[in-house]
Amino acid sequence: MKKLVLATAVLAAASAAQAQQTVKIGMPLTLSGQFADAANQMLNGVKTYMKMHGDTVAGKKIEIITKDVGGPAPDVAKRLSQELVVRDGVDILAGYVLTPNAMAAGDVSAEAKKFMVVMNAATSVVITKSPYMIRTSVTLPQVMETFGTWAATKGGLKQVYTMVTDYGPGIDAEGAFQSAFKAAGGNVVGSVRFPVANPDFSAFVQRAKDVSPQSIFIFIPGGAQPAALGKAMAERGIDKNITRVLGSGETTAEAALKSMGDNALGIITAWHYDYMSKAPLNVQFVNAYHQVAGGRNPDFFSIGGYDGMHAIYEALKKTRGNTDAQALVDAAKGLRWESPRGPMMIDPETRDVVQNVYLRKVEKVNGELVNVPFDMVPMVKDPAGERRKQGKK
Amino acid sequence: MHFQGLTRWRPLEVVFWLCTLLPFVLTPSYLSLASQIAITALFALSLDLILGYAGIVSLGHAAFFGFGAYTAGLIAKHYWTEPLSALLIAGLSAGILGYALSHIVVRFRHLALIMLTMGFGLLLAEAANSAHAITGGADGLQGFRVPGVLGFRFDMFGRTAYAFALAVLFLCFLICRRIIHSPFGLALRGIRENATRMPAIGAPSQAHLRKAYTIAAVMAGLAGAVLTQTTSTVSLETLSFGRSADVLVILILGGAGRLYGGILGAVIYMVARDQFSGVSPQYWYFWIGLVLVAVVMFLPNGILGGLNAFYKKAQ
Amino acid sequence: MLSSAAGVLFDGFAYGMLSVGLSVTLGMMNFVNLAHCSFAMVGAYATMTLVGNWGWPFLATLPVAFIDAAVVALILERIFFRRLYRASDLDQCLLTIGIVFISIAAYAWFYTTEQQSVRIPDWLQGSWHAGALAFAHYRVFLIVFGLAITALLIFGIERTRWGAQVRAAVDNQRMARGLGIDVDRAFMFTFALGGGLAGLGGALSIQMVGLDPTFALTYLVYVLIVVAIGGLGSIGGSFVAAIVLGISDMAGKYYFPWLGAFLIYLVMVGLLMWRPLGLFGKR
Numbered sequence: 005m006k007k008l009v010l011a012t013a014v015l016a017a018a019s020a021a022q023a024q025q026t027v028k029i030g031m032p033l034t035l036s037g038q039f040a041d042a043a044n045q046m047l048n049g050v051k052t053y054m055k056m057h058g059d060t061v062a063g064k065k066i067e068i069i070t071k072d073v074g075g076p077a078p079d080v081a082k083r084l085s086q087e088l089v090v091r092d093g094v095d096i097l098a099g100y101v102l103t104p105n106a107m108a109a110g111d112v113s114a115e116a117k118k119f120m121v122v123m124n125a126a127t128s129v130v131i132t133k134s135p136y137m138i139r140t141s142v143t144l145p146q147v148m149e150t151f152g153t154w155a156a157t158k159g160g161l162k163q164v165y166t167m168v169t170d171y172g173p174g175i176d177a178e179g180a181f182q183s184a185f186k187a188a189g190g191n192v193v194g195s196v197r198f199p200v201a202n203p204d205f206s207a208f209v210q211r212a213k214d215v216s217p218q219s220i221f222i223f224i225p226g227g228a229q230p231a232a233l234g235k236a237m238a239e240r241g242i243d244k245n246i247t248r249v250l251g252s253g254e255t256t257a258e259a260a261l262k263s264m265g266d267n268a269l270g271i272i273t274a275w276h277y278d279y280m281s282k283a284p285l286n287v288q289f290v291n292a293y294h295q296v297a298g299g300r301n302p303d304f305f306s307i308g309g310y311d312g313m314h315a316i317y318e319a320l321k322k323t324r325g326n327t328d329a330q331a332l333v334d335a336a337k338g339l340r341w342e343s344p345r346g347p348m349m350i351d352p353e354t355r356d357v358v359q360n361v362y363l364r365k366v367e368k369v370n371g372e373l374v375n376v377p378f379d380m381v382p383m384v385k386d387p388a389g390e391r392r393k394q395g396k397k
Numbered sequence: 398m399h400f401q402g403l404t405r406w407r408p409l410e411v412v413f414w415l416c417t418l419l420p421f422v423l424t425p426s427y428l429s430l431a432s433q434i435a436i437t438a439l440f441a442l443s444l445d446l447i448l449g450y451a452g453i454v455s456l457g458h459a460a461f462f463g464f465g466a467y468t469a470g471l472i473a474k475h476y477w478t479e480p481l482s483a484l485l486i487a488g489l490s491a492g493i494l495g496y497a498l499s500h501i502v503v504r505f506r507h508l509a510l511i512m513l514t515m516g517f518g519l520l521l522a523e524a525a526n527s528a529h530a531i532t533g534g535a536d537g538l539q540g541f542r543v544p545g546v547l548g549f550r551f552d553m554f555g556r557t558a559y560a561f562a563l564a565v566l567f568l569c570f571l572i573c574r575r576i577i578h579s580p581f582g583l584a585l586r587g588i589r590e591n592a593t594r595m596p597a598i599g600a601p602s603q604a605h606l607r608k609a610y611t612i613a614a615v616m617a618g619l620a621g622a623v624l625t626q627t628t629s630t631v632s633l634e635t636l637s638f639g640r641s642a643d644v645l646v647i648l649i650l651g652g653a654g655r656l657y658g659g660i661l662g663a664v665i666y667m668v669a670r671d672q673f674s675g676v677s678p679q680y681w682y683f684w685i686g687l688v689l690v691a692v693v694m695f696l697p698n699g700i701l702g703g704l705n706a707f708y709k710k711a712q
Numbered sequence: 713m714l715s716s717a718a719g720v721l722f723d724g725f726a727y728g729m730l731s732v733g734l735s736v737t738l739g740m741m742n743f744v745n746l747a748h749c750s751f752a753m754v755g756a757y758a759t760m761t762l763v764g765n766w767g768w769p770f771l772a773t774l775p776v777a778f779i780d781a782a783v784v785a786l787i788l789e790r791i792f793f794r795r796l797y798r799a800s801d802l803d804q805c806l807l808t809i810g811i812v813f814i815s816i817a818a819y820a821w822f823y824t825t826e827q828q829s830v831r832i833p834d835w836l837q838g839s840w841h842a843g844a845l846a847f848a849h850y851r852v853f854l855i856v857f858g859l860a861i862t863a864l865l866i867f868g869i870e871r872t873r874w875g876a877q878v879r880a881a882v883d884n885q886r887m888a889r890g891l892g893i894d895v896d897r898a899f900m901f902t903f904a905l906g907g908g909l910a911g912l913g914g915a916l917s918i919q920m921v922g923l924d925p926t927f928a929l930t931y932l933v934y935v936l937i938v939v940a941i942g943g944l945g946s947i948g949g950s951f952v953a954a955i956v957l958g959i960s961d962m963a964g965k966y967y968f969p970w971l972g973a974f975l976i977y978l979v980m981v982g983l984l985m986w987r988p989l990g991l992f993g994k995r
Contacts, residue, residue, distance in 0.1 A: 035679045036816075038926055041825035044679070072678045075639070078537050078630035083429045086553040091426040104537040108630045111542075115553055127536060170972060171526065171535035198965075199973035200526065200535075207966035231829060231922060239839045239848040263829035263922065265837070300826065454801070501985065509988035512940040516981040519933070523973050638933060642809075649806045683817030689810030693803050694792065 027064045027320065027327055030088030031099035032081050032109065035072040042101045042226070042305045046123055048297040049309030050098075053317075056292050061317045062325035069094060073105055081105035085112040095327035096121065098312055101305070103127040103172060110134040119319075119332040123312035124305055127176060128388035131356045136329040138336045138355045140315050140348075141308035142276050144173055145180045145388040147252065148223075150361045150381050151274035152184030155219065155250060158379065159272075163193050164250070165217035167208060169224045170197035177223040177252065180387075193217050198224070205229075205236035213240050219248035226254040231263030234271075244270035253277070253375075256366055258301055261373045268366045268373055276359050277304045277345040278375045286344035311343050315350060347383065354389040413657070417563055421556065428555035434667045435562035436624050439569055441648045441659025443616035446573060448645075449654030450582065451609045452589030453502065454511050456641050457518025458617055460498075463636030465491040465618025467525065467532060470631035474541035480626040481546065484565070487622035488615045495614020499607040515638065522636040537632035543625070551627055558627035565623050569616050570660075576612070577656060585609055589654075650692055652699025661700060737785075737906030741882060741899070742944065743793065744801050746808040748910050748935060750815035750928040755781040755911020756918050757819060763830045770832045777915035778908040785907020789900055797899070812928050819925040828923040850919055857916070861909070862951050869947065878902050937980050943990025952991060956983075 031050075033043035050068065059066045069092050071084040081100070088094045089112065097113055098121040100106035106125035110133025113120035122130060122139040131139055155161045164185055168174035174197065182192050194215050196208055212220055220242075224230060230251075237249065253275025254260070261268050279290055279301045289310065293302045302310075315336055320327075322335035338352035348359040363379035420431045440462055447453040468487040469480075477483070498517055505513055525532045533539050544550060549557040576582050588602045625631045634640060651662025669688055673681035696703025737745045755777035762768040762776060788811065796804050832850065839848040869875035880888040881898035888895050914927070921931075934957075942953030957976060964975030971978075983991070 033678075036682055038930075040679075040820065040926070041827065041924065044825050070678045072674050072681060075634065076535060076537070076632055077634045078632050079433075079624055079628040079634075082628050082630055083433060086429050086555070087426070090429075090554060104535070104630070104632050107537065107539060108628070111629065112553055129539075172529075173535075175529065175534070196969050197972070198969075199523075207962050207964075208969065210966060211969065226827070229922075232920065235848075235919075239851075241839070241841060259827040259829065259922075263827075298824070300824070505984075505988050507988075508940050508944060508990075509984050512936065513981060513984055515933070515936070516977050516984070519977045520974065520981070523977065527972070527974075646806060646809055649802045653802065680817045680821060682813040683821075686810040686813030686815075686817065689806055689813065690792070693799075693807040693810065694795070697799060697803060 025064055026067050027061070027096065027325070028067045028069060028092060028094040029096045029098050029316065030069050030071070030085065030092060030094035032071045032073045032084040032088065032097075032105065033099045034075055034101045034105070035070065037075040039075060039101050042124065043099075045297075045300075045303055045305035046099060046101065046309035048293065048300070049123075049302060049306035050313050052289065052293045052296045052302075052306070053310045053313035055296055056289075057313075057317060061320045062323075064320070064325045066316075070099075073102075076102045076104050078104040078108035082108035082112060085109040086116075089116045089118060094118070096316060096332070098316070099123055099309075100125050103130055106130045107133055110137060113137055113329075117329045119316075119327070119329045119336075121312045121315060123308040127172060128356075128386055131354060131386075131389065132392070136333045138315060138333065138350050139357050140311040140350070141357060142304070142359070143356060143386040143388065144176045146357075146359075146384050146386045147274050147276065147361055148177045148180035149184040149387045150384050151250065151363075152181040152186075152190075153188045154274065154363060154379070154381065155181075155221075156185050156188035156190035159248075161190060161219045161248060163191050163218035164221050165193055165212050165215055165219070166195040166221045166223075167212060168195075168197055168222070169200060169229075171200050173225070174198075174223050181221055181223075205233045206239065209233070209236045209240045209242065213242060217247060219250055222249065222251040222255055224252075224255060226257055226260070230255045230257065230260030234260065234264030234267040238264075238267040248272060250274075253304060256364075256375050257303055261366070261375075266368075266373075269368065271366045273364050273366075273375060274361055275304070275364065275375075276361060277307045278362070278364065278377070279303060279306075280374055281344070281377075283344065283346070285342060289344035307343070307345050311345070311348065314341060314343065315339060349383065351385060351389070353393065354386065356386045356389050358383055358385050360384070410657075414567065417567075420559065425554070425556075428559040429553075430555075430667070430671055432555055432558035432562040432627055433624075434663050435559065435566045436620050436627075437644065437647065437667060438660040438663035439562075439566045439620040439623070440617055440644050441651070441663050442566075442570060442573055443613045443620065443659075444644055444648050445653055445656070445659045446576070446613040446616070447609055448648060449658065450577060450589060451585045451606055453514075453606065453610065454645075455502075455514040456511050456638070456645065457514035457516070457521075458613075458644060459636055459638070459640035460518040460521045461491040461495055461614040461617035462621035462624075462640065462644075463525070463633075464494050464521070464621065466621030466625045466631050466635040467538065468618070469622035469625040470538045470541060471531070473543050473626070473629075474538065478541070478543050480543055480561075480622075484619060484622045484626070487625075488619040491618020491621070492611050492615035495618075496607065496611040498614075499610035502610060503603050503606040515641070518636070518641050519638060522633060522638070525633055525636055532633075533631075535633060537630060542629045543627075546626070551629070555627075561627060562623050565619055566660075569619065572612075573616075574656065581605065581608070586654075646689065649699055650689065652701030652703075652705075655699075655701045655705070658699055658701050665700065737903060737910075741902055741906065743797065743903075744804040744808065745793075745906075746805060746932060747788075747811040747815065747928070748906070749914075749930075749932050750812050751781040751785050751907040751910035752914030752917075752931070753815060753819060753923075753925070753927045754784050754914070755908075756914035756923050756927065757823060757828075758911070759915035760828050760830055760918060760923060764828070770830060770836070774912060774915055777911045779911075781911020781914070782904040782908030785910075786900065786904040789903040793903065794896070794899065812932075816925045816928050819928075823925065825924055825926075828918070830918045832919055854916060858951075861912075862947065865909075865947050874901075934976075937976070939990075941980060941983050941990055943987075943993025946990070946992040949990055949992030956991075 035043045073081045085097055096119045100122050101124045103125045106122050113134035113136050120137040124141045126142055126144045128143045128145050166178050168178040249271045251271055251273045253273055256271055256273050318339055319332045319335040323331045336350050340349040346360045351358050361381045361384050362377045364375035364377045367376045444458050465487040468490050469483045472483040526534055546561050551557050584605050621635055647662040647666045648659050651658035673684040758780040759773040759777045762773040763770055836850050877893045878898045881893055881895040885895055938950055938953045942949035960979045961976050964971050
């Protein structure tokens with residue numbers, strides 16, 4: 005009996021010592037279901053970073069453990085995050101495509117005191133769920149409020165009709181855009197919300213056309229919908245020279261452009277990343293990504309994963325491999341770097357992402373449809389986060 | 398005398414329930430999963446009551462699960478965080494919803510019944526999405542936490558969660574067991590076998606079905622509430638068609654109409670899913686699909702049904 | 713006002729047409745085939761691959777989509793489904809759900825989860841404008857095509873000897889066998905036909921709703937609704953149901969957008985409570 009206890013103790017110590025040479029990162033992702041593609045792209049971004057920068061940092065090997073959450077299921081996300089901590093002994097929690105999942109996991113990060121990197125979930129309030137959390141993706145107010153202000157000022161638009169999908173991000177985007185647009189002197193002439201799984205937009209576009217607004221603002225999730233909406237607009241004869249069409253980056257993502265074809269020409273979007281950017285860092289990233297993802301192009305899910313890994317690597321370098329949550333989050337605060345998307349920073353006070361917001365227009369370049377950037381608002385902080393800060397003061 | 402014989406506990410049953418205590422000792426890092434299995438088992442048991450015993454095929458049972466879940470969540474958010482009282486209220490309110498719907502549901506059979514139950518489930522899910530001011534919509538209900546029950550904390554190790562879920566499951570199981578072996582339960586089975594003949598021998602079938610449907614709704618609501626309280630989260634997923642379909646698959650897998658089918662199905666399905674998902678997080682559903690196909694081809698009437706047939710052959 | 717009404721009516725037709733082909737197996741065979749949209753996916757991916765990778769013209773891929781899906785349906789019928797014709801509904805449900813899971817995983821493996829699209833010929837893009845009305849070319853095409861297929865089906869089933877044999881086999885197996893009808897053959901062909909139609913429908917719908925491996929599950933609910941409202945065993949019924957649903961969905965979204973997704977479910981619940989056997993159901 006004593007021998008058994010001793011043997012077990014030695015084994016445990018040995019594996020603990022072994023484990024100390026590895027930094028385990030647990031990533032609960034929506035690898036099946038509707039959001040599987042987003043999760044896969046994010047994972048590819050993570051793998052690309054590791055391919056380009058090696059899998060060792062500060063003398064420790066990086067190990068990624070993924071789990072499938074299946075969809076918007078906070079109870080599952082919470083349990084998987086707990087299991088990653090308790091069963092698999094991870095040092096860092098990362099990933100989180102969807103807001104409800106990130107929110108639930110935030111509780112685990114706070115309770116178990118684990119550094120957490122949100123690589124996609126874009127609702128502003130997520131960041132408040134744990135003091136050990138940072139975000140490397142984007143927040144909706146960051147882009148949408150900036151867009152609203154730009155549209156009413158530099159964009160020269162006085163009227164807008166908003167059309168968004170009736171779910172969390174859509175409603176947030178609608179609120180953010182409308183409030184900023186109105187604050188900058190614009191007028192919201194009408195609005196409509198689509199049901200979530202809506203495959204056909206003709207009726208809604210017809211309603212918009214009936215009002216004849218100066219511009220239309222759209223927010224819909226990626227997947228099949230942007231193309232369907234683009235087609236609906238073409239079929240209804242919306243002339244983009246008369247009615248400006250404003251959208252989020254997902255509206256003119258790669259698959260959407262391919263499917264919409266020339267119907268996409270003229271759409272103006274505000275977003276933080278485009279894979280077609282010719283910046284040297286991005287070209288390098290895209291080439292490496294092609295090798296990891298079997299020829300596919302990256303998207304904003306990918307860059308969220310990529311920069312999330314960068315933040316982890318840099319923080320670990322600063323703490324010299326110490327995975328204590330407070331040490332890592334302190335190291336991450338104020339971290340600034342040049343990413344394939346452009347310059348970005350982790351806000352030292354809110355721990356949220358700070359980055360450029362690019363204004364782009366869809367044009368034909370060498371026979372290909374491209375989101376051509378023509379304006380930019382630099383280093384935007386999440387306005388909702390700023391308001392929270394002031395509210396506290 | 399006759400009924401007393403049926404309600405005597407078989408040794409296998411006793412062993413089974415004792416085994417449910419094993420995870421505390423053998424697999425302490427799996428207790429969160431175990432609590433989820435217990436919750437799903439209760440949900441499946443409630444479906445068995447109406448499907449396996451009363452013959453009502455429902456593709457919208459998650460309506461009650463989610464309704465109980467949100468009730469518990471809203472109580473915790475706006476009123477108090479004591480779970481036992483909230484649990485009872487959640488179960489009762491799900492029961493009231495079940496009772497109301499039962500008046501419509503029991504009038505139909507076959508495909509119309511399936512589609513109506515599905516329709517009600519979808520409508521409720523959509524209503525919850527629209528009422529995002531109350532429910533939090535797609536982001537889920539935020540801003541509440543249920544710290545624990547009877548002085549024990551719900552922590553990330555899941556001990557209290559499993560104990561709580563298991564206790565609720567066992568209690569409801571006892572109730573189900575009594576119901577099934579009672580005259581009411583026999584009448585239900587009679588209705589399932591032959592819906593037109595029962596009124597002829599004096600059993601008012603629609604009233605019986607409504608009662609069963611209501612009880613099933615209460616139990617489903619309790620399961621949902623336990624989920625909310627042990628995880629301090631609620632989302633639209635608890636009301637979703639996906640959850641209704643999942644529990645149906647689980648029940649069929651285990652074997653409907655055999656009391657333990659739902660529990661067995663929940664254990665096997667969720668453990669298999671957990672294990673496959675660990676090995677192949679991106680394609681685990683391929684393996685689950687294979688398991689389902691294999692079970693149907695080799696074990697008709699679910700695992701319990703297949704085992705039963707096997708036993709009979711062996712004798 | 714009138715122009716919008718006409719536009720809505722027109723669009724309802726087009727949207728509804730997509731569902732017609734997807735109900736033969738469920739309606740006629742009395743077999744709970746939840747894998748129906750998996751067959752649609754087979755056809756859709758076949759078309760997408762031929763157009764995208766091999767440069768085939770879109771229309772030429774449609775027969776291939778049909779045959780592809782029909783063959784897959786046939787194989788599955790021979791191996792699995794025929795053993796379960798007499799099994800309970802629940803078992804059929806479990807089997808076909810298992811097949812759905814396998815199909816989603818298989819396609820995710822081969823094609824990744826990326827959103828796919830097809831290039832349709834130029835003459836199918838764009839729309840005719842008559843005043844304020846817009847008639848999309850592709851939707852007109854869908855209507856014409858859908859009507860033709862439905863007419864063929866109804867003719868085939870109601871008027872030909874083969875159709876009579878199939879109907880006999882489905883209605884009463886023993887009698888049919890007694891009359892010398894090869895029931896097995898009849899079932900096999902009907903299944904293949906149902907699968908093929910699903911594949912065709914899937915290929916046609918890429919342009920409208922996109923394509924990714926979750927297609928097999930996402931549209932299952934709508935298909936079930938159409939069949940339930942149309943009535944089991946009635947192809948014409950499915951056609952009418954698809955139109956009714958398509959129109960009410962369109963009209964709802966245009967006139968009552970705040971009702972959103974409620975409308976289609978309310979319509980279904982209402983119609984089923986009024987006619988539990990469906991609009992044209994026989995059983």
